[in-house]
Amino acid sequence: MNIVEVENLTKRYGGETAVEDLSFTLEKATATALIGPNGAGKTTSLSMLANLLSSTSGEIIMKKDISIGFLPQYPQFFPWLTALEFTELAAKISGVDTKQARLQSIQTLEFVGLENALHKKTGSFSGGMKQRLGLAQAIVHRPELLLLDEPISALDPTGRREIINLLKSLQQNTTILYSTHILNDAEEMTDQLLFMRDGRLIEQGSLKDVKKKHAAPYIQMKFRNSINALEFASNHTWKCEVKEDFVLLPVSETGPTMQEVLYVLSTEKQDIIGVEFQDASLEEIFLKVVANK
Numbered sequence: 001m002n003i004v005e006v007e008n009l010t011k012r013y014g015g016e017t018a019v020e021d022l023s024f025t026l027e028k029a030t031a032t033a034l035i036g037p038n039g040a041g042k043t044t045s046l047s048m049l050a051n052l053l054s055s056t057s058g059e060i061i062m063k064k065d066i067s068i069g070f071l072p073q074y075p076q077f078f079p080w081l082t083a084l085e086f087t088e089l090a091a092k093i094s095g096v097d098t099k100q101a102r103l104q105s106i107q108t109l110e111f112v113g114l115e116n117a118l119h120k121k122t123g124s125f126s127g128g129m130k131q132r133l134g135l136a137q138a139i140v141h142r143p144e145l146l147l148l149d150e151p152i153s154a155l156d157p158t159g160r161r162e163i164i165n166l167l168k169s170l171q172q173n174t175t176i177l178y179s180t181h182i183l184n185d186a187e188e189m190t191d192q193l194l195f196m197r198d199g200r201l202i203e204q205g206s207l208k209d210v211k212k213k214h215a216a217p218y219i220q221m222k223f224r225n226s227i228n229a230l231e232f233a234s235n236h237t238w239k240c241e242v243k244e245d246f247v248l249l250p251v252s253e254t255g256p257t258m259q260e261v262l263y264v265l266s267t268e269k270q271d272i273i274g275v276e277f278q279d280a281s282l283e284e285i286f287l288k289v290v291a292n293k
């Protein structure tokens, strides 16, 4: 079931177009990653969905009475409030009654890993703590739709992993649309990918479909040195690519199978260190899509 339908959404600032003709749908309880370089139009799109910015044209159709949580790219807090006071305030603004607001705030702050900072003033928070608090205020009222603008970018690798795991655990009941430029992390929480550039959607689909369309997996052979790798590539008619000590062999219907490759390597005397299947990363795919459009 679709809970959001975006149709031909466009935002112009004077003569400049920030978002152009954007169309996509969000299915209930799925995670969609909005990916694109700086200035692609991600924040503008999320702000229109959060109803913080009006569109120039196009439509956003949402499920009736949907509750929305929004994490801005640079969340602002009142530095004199404690984490609990701030989260309670956010809950009340979103319509949660006073008693429930306190309970849900405590639970949410524990959920995002701020259980030891409930009574600390937000003005003393580190960047990572602020990011967690930003997430807390976005989810404290248990929204059906969660819009997150770069929720993990300000975190260190451990923090990113934790937040991704938290978001994944929310996914059963929540529809998530988030922007990011950390593509390898996005790969872990993506039912749908939306690639944007210059305000336009340049590719969309499931991770599997986008990978299938743009980047086949390949067999990667690592040789002792680049001379060995070049020698191997020139001694065979397989269509392959040499990258330093590696020979990359795309897996295709017409190309050799892993079995054939292993057979060749075992019968010929090769100075080889390892052979493995490699799946193209989201980063490689994104660079390819951007380059081809």
Ligand SMILES: Nc1ncnc2c1ncn2[C@@H]1O[C@H](COP(=O)(O)OP(=O)(O)OP(=O)(O)O)[C@@H](O)[C@H]1O
Binding pocket: 013, 016, 017, 018, 019, 036, 037, 038, 039, 040, 041, 042, 043, 044, 045, 073
């Ligand atoms: N208030 C504004 N006035 C004029 N132009 C704007 C305004 N806000 C955004 N833009 C322009 O719209 C385009 C898209 O910006 P947006 O912030 O949505 O991109 P983004 O993909 O979120 O980028 P980033 O990854 O850097 O946050 C940019 O060219 C930007 O300069």
